Amino acid sequence: MKNYIIADEWNIIESGFDAHLNKISESLFSIGNGRMGQRANFEESYSGETLQGNYVAGVYYPDKTRVGWWKNGYPEYFAKVLNAINWIGLHIVIEGETLDLAKTKVSDFKRVLDMKAGVLIRTFTAELNSGKKVKVQATRLYSIADDEISALHYHLTALNFDGTIEIAAFIDGDVKNQDANYDEKFWDEVTQKQEKSTDYLVLRTKKTEFEVCTASNTTIFVNGNLQNLKSGARDKYLEKTATFSVKQDSTVEIYKIVATISSQNYEKTELLDAAKTSVNKAIAKGFKTLLAEQAEAWATKWQDSDIVIDGDVAAQQAIRFNIFQLNQTYTGKDARLNIGPKGFTGEKYGGSTYWDTEAYCIPFYLSTSPEDVAKNLLIYRYKQLDKAIENAQKLGFNKGAALYPMVTMNGEECHNEWEITFEEIHRNGAIAFAIFNYIRYTGNQAYLAEYGLEVLIGIARFWKQRVNWSADKNQYVMLGVTGPNEYENNINNNWYTNKLASWCLTYAIEATEIVKVTAPDQYARIQAKISLDEATEFAEWTDIAENMYYPYDEKAAVFLQQDGYMDKEQILVKDLPASERPLNQKWSWDRILRSCFIKQADVLQGMYFFEDEFDQETLQRNFTFYENRTVHESSLSPCVHSILAAKLNDEEKAYEFYLRTARLDLDDYNNDTEDGLHITSMAGTWMSIVEGFAGMRVRNGQLKFNPFLPKNWTSFSFTVGFRGVALKVSIAAGQITIINHSGETVTIGIFNELHQITPGEQVITYQELV
């Protein structure tokens, strides 16, 4: 736990330079634009501790896996997002001495992430060993308005000397991943080209042969006078250099405007030309215009997705930080991209896709972005359906059964732990549930015919083969699974997985019926494509759904996480000594597995998904039982508990769970922010507020709210888009204000009463519970 970020409503601020915090700040101050992104590495040379990271979404390398003991069915590669070309590089030499914050005296250091404008600004004064002082302001952005463009402005003032300054503004592709399994470099050079002020470098990834072209335009001004630049080059590296004299108070300004494009979006033969066009367009605008466009683009994003909290600056900063990161990680323009758990902020988890997307991120994008954004996340899985079928085949399934991978870049499984890769199959259910959730929210049933149904049937076919009939129980069972609670492995009859599987089977049948009625042509197409034998398959699926076994404990009257859970020694988390936590650091894996402690919501994840099936008493009993045993050692856990606590009117607990993730990265709770940010869990924080505190749901095509106001807040408000209507919802003590920005009246439920919300503002009072 750290506490060095200065609270501010719109900015993330670090004041003073502490090299020990640098890798944490590099994560926190990361910027990106959905297409690419970067850790907050310094522009100038830095010989201290750093994790260099520039990432281009969707450009990956299949790194040959490293494994202790091979199991049949393991994938051979772990596809990793690559540390890509470093475009920000400036080598600055002042009278023979390199500017390097690890080797100079640094004062007035400040890093500001201006979330409103989408800009990272760093200022400092550095005193070199020679006693020469310079003052620097470095500003940079990844353009949200034009996602091929990034740019920086580096403004240096010679404070107390006359002398010579040499500057090399470079782009460097001779980089590697720290997580490379065999210490290899992943990039080869294809070609390079240098013009007067613009350098072009085309690099190709090994094996996958993605090509990325970086076009970097450099201009350097000394006291406003444009400098002549020389070109320099070596393998995978190009530079523009200038050497000049300065006097005290001289200013040096360096601009780099960079286009980054890849063979994902252009023919390889056209990369150079396209990069030239792209960078020239940005050069023509100039840095100031890029800044303005950026602020404007972010203003739109904030309009759609901001949450305002009155009365708690730290909470305000935290939720905006979470929303900012989500928006700069995924913009939904490209259905080939997804949301890595660390986004563009680190190498961990390989930048790959997890079930986090479906279970935690979809709701955020559904409510705060145009409908296509969430839809593209669904289509991502649709595009990977064939690979999911192949993946299932590798494990011995057939007849079009689809098992989506636990971790993936291109649809192929990347992960190699049998208990996860082969057994944490509930991910398949989350993917089906996301389709249901999307349609429930948007009302867009046409999605089923277009994309959804094929996925649902592939998943249903998997569950059909994955369960087996237990002659002993006279029911269907599901053996050898790992639930969301990864502190149990290879268990039998995980309640959550059985529940989800059964639901999937039923929903696939329902979805088929809808498509048959609403889009008979599409149904015929799908039927022909996947050889659906409705009579037989639906009968089998129905039989399974109707005869699924669900473990239940009669004494505690709770759904049982798995068979045999009650054989464990039943200790409560409150009785765990603080010195033994977190368990995943303090206990052996053996001890963790045998204990009753739960890593993250498991039964409760199921009760969250299917909440309408359970009355409050049942929910309360299960919540109490499982909450008492849950250690929340996944950042994805507290949000679900927060939402359920809110539903149970336990406002204090709901707020407490919210707090656990809201500032997870800003305060470096788990001492791991230096690896990158917990991007996907940030969506959970948003959910805690919107689904938890505001109690927002969509039922029967209508938005509903069951709000409460956390004790130490004056009010909070947020914007949601719902079926073409943009609403601003403000919650204060006993009062909910809704501004309907659209031209039409919308019916909204508040505490089970329906209200007709006409265009404009309406205030509804409600009875506070506490």
Next chain:
Amino acid sequence: MKNYIIADEWNIIESGFDAHLNKISESLFSIGNGRMGQRANFEESYSGETLQGNYVAGVYYPDKTRVGWWKNGYPEYFAKVLNAINWIGLHIVIEGETLDLAKTKVSDFKRVLDMKAGVLIRTFTAELNSGKKVKVQATRLYSIADDEISALHYHLTALNFDGTIEIAAFIDGDVKNQDANYDEKFWDEVTQKQEKSTDYLVLRTKKTEFEVCTASNTTIFVNGNLQNLKSGARDKYLEKTATFSVKQDSTVEIYKIVATISSQNYEKTELLDAAKTSVNKAIAKGFKTLLAEQAEAWATKWQDSDIVIDGDVAAQQAIRFNIFQLNQTYTGKDARLNIGPKGFTGEKYGGSTYWDTEAYCIPFYLSTSPEDVAKNLLIYRYKQLDKAIENAQKLGFNKGAALYPMVTMNGEECHNEWEITFEEIHRNGAIAFAIFNYIRYTGNQAYLAEYGLEVLIGIARFWKQRVNWSADKNQYVMLGVTGPNEYENNINNNWYTNKLASWCLTYAIEATEIVKVTAPDQYARIQAKISLDEATEFAEWTDIAENMYYPYDEKAAVFLQQDGYMDKEQILVKDLPASERPLNQKWSWDRILRSCFIKQADVLQGMYFFEDEFDQETLQRNFTFYENRTVHESSLSPCVHSILAAKLNDEEKAYEFYLRTARLDLDDYNNDTEDGLHITSMAGTWMSIVEGFAGMRVRNGQLKFNPFLPKNWTSFSFTVGFRGVALKVSIAAGQITIINHSGETVTIGIFNELHQITPGEQVITYQELV
């Protein structure tokens, strides 16, 4: 499955050279002497496929482990036996052309492993590209009589040419392990020394700093004339060379007599001198005397351990091969050594110790070797008790609880799969059972006071902490284990493990009572050393033993392998298509884990250990149930089924199971003989005959036999040593002949009738069942 080894009663014979079989033959023709050993690599240069392997027992390297996903509690190193100095090397150049069987025309190739004499002989004629032909006979041995000595004689005849031959007889320590995790070399040179005909090389292992000195004496004769030798050297390599002219029919004879000693047995400062003394003693004897001593030493071994089978040459060859390998792998002289699953025949399994030793090898050595041999295997574990306690501590156990490692060299765990390392804990029980078995066989209860009790108490303390009280079942349960059937992982209440644990707790108490009465001083010493709190601890252990939960299936009336086993789809092995076997090659790990198929005896392993507790009907029901589900994909499985089938008078099945392992390596059943031989399973083959066909048991201090004669054998006989009495037992149809080689009368049970066997020969007839 291969079939190229020529059947012979005393020899393993390969006729004709097939480079594709070379690595298999390198394994099959391995020789060793308990202290060191070697694959049957060629003396002369060979550029074809080969796995070079020379091993010195107990000299290992802690190779930094390679693992996909780290779990708390994993060990950092896998200790591996090292490929050590190659002492057999001969570089032979004939008129400028190197003799290399991969590059010449080979005829009359024959490899013979003379098991009676303990000698490997290879003969061949090679025609070089130049057309020059040479005939070679290479003979070598690892002396059983003096386990520091190995020697070879290489006899070459120039068949059809006059010309120059250059010979370099070298020792080469610049070798590596194929299984090195990071492709490192493990040896450094300490020193080298060259005398007129003897070279000395001292090498040191990295990290572990074992030093091994090899003293190699070379003599070369041409047509009986001793040649002058030149010395040559480079790092980790020494050679003696000679160049001379030969005429057609000239003979060249090369002798190498080599001493290998290590810092395990000598001070490092004395290694050179000691090696000199050792090699000189052997040189003084000369190669012929070494051969004679070897034959004599092997004659003694065969006298004690031979099994003679009449009427089945292939079976005779097989059982002798198994006995030969066991005897050259472990001689029991050094309690720091143990039996790697591959002995000195390959790198696989790192040459480390597994529970194979206690469960399968102890019975063989108990019956066929002096009592100290098996005892030293037990003392090996006693010496590692402190490490076993440390190992348990790493996992969170305390108060002197001992968990012996799954795989070890020096007592530290080497293996890194959580489901094995942390969970396959039944190994602890096998170690306790071996103590019981040793005492039952030898009657040597003093072992308890000396060594056994401390181990038993450490193990009991582990089980005490490893079970937990299930409030749900109102019994003790053991969660999260892997039984001998490794096709199930992380299961609850493995019947075998629960049974063994419970037995350990009871036996530890019994053993304490025995020591208290028979060796009160020793008891006081132990009590003080390990702070045994008898009152409390014994009460706890008794409580657990009395209230242990054992899964049982009422319908099938069988002990249940684990909780929930009957939830699996119950398919029988006979209904598995041949194309799907072996499962471990054809099925994904996911499918294997979820199936009901059993890798190796599990419940049945327990019924074998504790057979007296079960009546024949119970045994028959469980045997039928589990045999029908067992795929025997471990070489350790069939012997247990063979013994139980024999006990159930199912002679056909007993023989069938015996056949599955008897020629496992000779016929390369599993296509893996090239990696090395299945040494530990060879002891199981011996058990199938002696405990299975002959039905030998020790009960109440007496030997008992319940014999039958396999249908296609005329008779079989074997020798057992029992409490100072050497017996030869011959079984023919309806007749058992016992020769009592000792001077005293011994009482022996045959089919529940006791017979007084006086010195000399006695014939007892019995009723054949079939």
